[in-house]
Amino acid sequence: MTGSVNQPKPDDAVAGGQPKRSRYARTPDEFAVHLLMEGGHREEVRFPTIQEFQKWYSGELVPKSSSNDFITIPIKNIQGEYMVARPSKIMAIRVEPVFSSSIER
Numbered sequence: 001m002t003g004s005v006n007q008p009k010p011d012d013a014v015a016g017g018q019p020k021r022s023r024y025a026r027t028p029d030e031f032a033v034h035l036l037m038e039g040g041h042r043e044e045v046r047f048p049t050i051q052e053f054q055k056w057y058s059g060e061l062v063p064k065s066s067s068n069d070f071i072t073i074p075i076k077n078i079q080g081e082y083m084v085a086r087p088s089k090i091m092a093i094r095v096e097p098v099f100s101s102s103i104e105r
Contacts, residue, residue: 028097035073035085036092043083045073046098053095061087
C-alpha cells in the first residue's frame with residue numbers, strides 16, 4: 001500500500017457535505033446563450049451569470065414556450081436593448097460558459 005492514510009481522495013467531502021473544489025477551478029465571466037430558431041437562424045445573447053439566464057428562461061420562455069406571442073430576449077449585457085422572438089419558434093438552446101483571459105492570444 002502506498003501513500004498516506006490521511007490523504008484525501010478525489011471524491012472526499014469537506015465540511016458541509018460539499019466536494020472540495022480545486023484551487024485551480026475557473027469561474028466563467030459570463031454565459032453565451034445560443035438560440036437556434038426555426039428556419040436555421042441563429043442568435044447569440046449573453047448573460048452575466050447562470051442565475052440570470054435561469055431567471056429569464058424559467059420566467060419568460062418556459063411559461064410561453066408554445067405561444068406565438070412575442071417575448072423579449074435581452075441582447076448581450078446592454079441595458080435596455082432587446083430582441084423579440086416567438087418562443088414557439090426557438091428549436092434549441094445551447095449555454096456556453098465564457099472565460100476571459102488576462103492574456104489575449
